[in-house]
Amino acid sequence: MSRRGRIGAKMGSELVRSAALAGAIALTVTAYPSRGNAQSLLAADGLGLLSEPLDARSRALGGAGIGLSGSYLTERDPAASAGLLLSTATMTFQTGASSIEGGETAGHTRFPNIGVSYPYGGNVFAVRVASFLDQEWEAVSEQTLDIGGRSVNSVDRFRSTGGIARVTVGWSRQIVQSLSAGVTFGTYAGTTRRTFSRSLDPETVGSGVEAFTSGLRLQASGIVVGAGLGWDPIPLVHVAGAFTWSDDLKLSPSEGTAGREGVYRMPLELRGGGTVTLTSGLALHLGVTYADWSDTGADLAVGTTRDSAWSYGGGLEWSGGTLLGRTVPIRIGARHRDLPFDSNGDRATERSLSGGLGFDLVETETLPLARLEFGVERGSRKAGPLTEDYWRTTASVRVAAG
Amino acid sequence: MRPPVWFLATIAVAVGSGCADAVPTSSDGGRIPVDAETIEVRLPFSSFARDYQILSGFQSPAEVPTLTIAHEWAGELESRPVIRFGSLPDVVNVIPPGSTTGAQPDSMFQPVSGKVILRLDTLGLGEQRFELEADAILTPWHSETVSWELAADTLGGRLPWPEPGGGPVRPVDSATWFPIVADSVVFDIDSLTVTEWADADLPDRGLRVRTTTPGSRLSVRRLDLRVMVRSEINPDTLIQISANPGRATFIYTPTPLVSDTVLMVGGAPAARALFRIELPETVDPGPEACARVSCPVSLSADRLLFASLALRTFPTLSPGFAPVDSVAVQVRPVLAPPRLPRSPLSAPIQVAGPPLPPEWFSTEPQTPYEIGMTNYFRSLIQPDTTRGPGPSSTLAILADPEPSGLDVISFFGPGSEAAPELRLILTVTDGVSIP
Known part of the structure; x- marks a missing residue:
């Protein structure tokens, strides 16, 4: 084997070990303290809880997933992948737990952002799977029914499981040194199961009483198109803007289940963000999104929406720290988000404080080959009398190879 | 290239602990x-x-696990068990006089006497006394189809009892049973009757049990025939043996x-x-x-x-x-x-x-x-x-x-x-x- 070959093999081996280490750390850190993905009872309203496909870095910086420095692979910023010179795979793993006031703590696990990119001839092609709507929730009601003149205890249970994601293919390219562009095209995907059951007390009804169950399984579909630009007007400033346009979201009953199709108009979503390098190693990041959900609200069978839903936040990233010879960026951030679907007629909002770290596990002089990002959020959601506090941990692993 | 073992183990632990599912649940029925x-x-x-x-x-009554004895129960029910015992064992083992080599089989033994032991259910009977009679059946009968009126009711024909209720019979023994004293009744059987009951070729062999106490209803849990036999190879020796299991049923009147x-x-x-x-x-x-x-x-x-x-x-x-x-x-x-x-x-x-x-x-x-x-x-x-x-x-x-x-x-x-x-x-x- 030539010397170049030995160096390449050694580098590949180090990359595998580092990727494994990154994955293990990410899984351990996110899995240990909490159970679940900051699920919310607000998922019961409208089409569900908007589940943004943010990676750990965006979460830590309180951002909107757009306008961060460097190159990365998210559905929120189609142009940001233009600088990925090596084939890259990224995955975000997220867990969390929500404490509902007067209720239980609930949690779940998600993979909100998964992507693969491949550069070719100055172009970068990517496939992404991004979370969109979380529809995991349950309501239980205990009551006494009058059945044939007898008082019978019963338990009604409604459970919604599943969610909706966006699967897209994308293209991006650096137009000039300071300007890049990207587009995405894809579809909604995912399945939601809605099940109602009523159980009667056998002590009062009689032995052999069975539960009543009725269910509906809905398959999501609909076209999604996005585009974005990234621009460095001066060397210390990076800004980006993007939009996502969507055809109607269709929820169609799966084969074998009865029910009618739901068709919902989706809003045009606008996003903007940017990063300013304040000092050597210190950067300020800001991001904002906007969408008008009024048309969607008109299509809902039950519930209302707010017209304008804003999301904004920002944070600081300090890259001066090192650990074991590696750069370890430290991040803090804060964020506000308007949730589009009202809860029993009350406007719903979400606020959070966040922080996080990054590790470049393998890097060349100019390129990180294996990177681990970690973010943790402490936030709350409010909608009228409903209050939820949540912890959410997010880990992203990015591995590149050429 | 294989991923390291510790990586796989970490994934397993992480997935096992982190992926615990708990759906947010509302107790507000209005959300349903x-x-x-x-x-x-x-x-x-x-x-x-x-x-x-x-x-x-x-x-048929022959498949009922307990036998019913009744007389004027609720003013109307008469029920009498009829039992056909199994044959006696073919041989008994006897030590010949002066033998030092142990027991030898004896197939020529002779019945001397016998006992029929009825084990009865005493539950709820209190201090009552019951008069019971054991009789030998004199008419051929079929244990699967026998009834109060018919000794046999098979495809080969219907054979009525000469006297409804299993008669005529030959009285064998009678006894008075006190449930608070014992749970069993013993009837003594003479050698002739035992010899008849042990003969499998006799279609009329059998025992009929009845009570003469008005308003009584008894349940027989178990019934045994124990026979004393005299050995031929050692006539000084009496041996108690049990008859093999037979067929037991009961006949009753009226029909519901x-x-x-x-x-x-x-x-x-x-x-x-x-x-x-x-x-x-x-x-x-x-x-x-x-x-x-x-x-x-x-x-x-x-x-x-x-x-x-x-x-x-x-x-x-x-x-x-x-x-x-x-x-x-x-x-x-x-x-x-x-x-x-x-x-x-x-x-x-x-x-x-x-x-x-x-x-x-x-x-x-x-x-x-x-x-x-x-x-x-x-x-x-x-x-x-x-x-x-x-x-x-x-x-x-x-x-x-x-x-x-x-x-x-x-x-x-x-x-x-x-x-x-x-x-x-x-x-x-x-x-x-x-x-």
């Missing part, structure tokens, strides 16, 4: 986007059942009364109630329920939460056959209705409940009793074709076990004031809607 109404419907027997009939003659308006099961031979289910496509739950749901209500399997046959107990028509102990019933589909009464039955379909206490059929009539059959009716309405054909729509109600004894249990039947009903509980919704 389904409007469901649960109603009860009671269908009269005539609207869901066809071809009702009571069939008797299933099994039947009525078209009484649903009766049990007895020995046993009676079964049979009918065919023919459910309507829609049901009318009545004005109160119709104020909440759209009527008539379509009857579908997914709406059905509960289905039961609602019965009310009826005093047993023949008091002598009123239950003296708890009796269970079961409902089983008839697999081949055209072959009734010889059709096999399928497995019980109801959820096993507690047995019915005897007072329900004497001092506490009209007690409601329900037999839950939800899954059966769900399958009947919407058969699971992946598991083969649906269940038979013809049902048999019978005692469990069958036969369990002379006890006959009765319910108000079709056409009576408290005829059976089908109680259905249905939940009606417009289904789960889209968001």
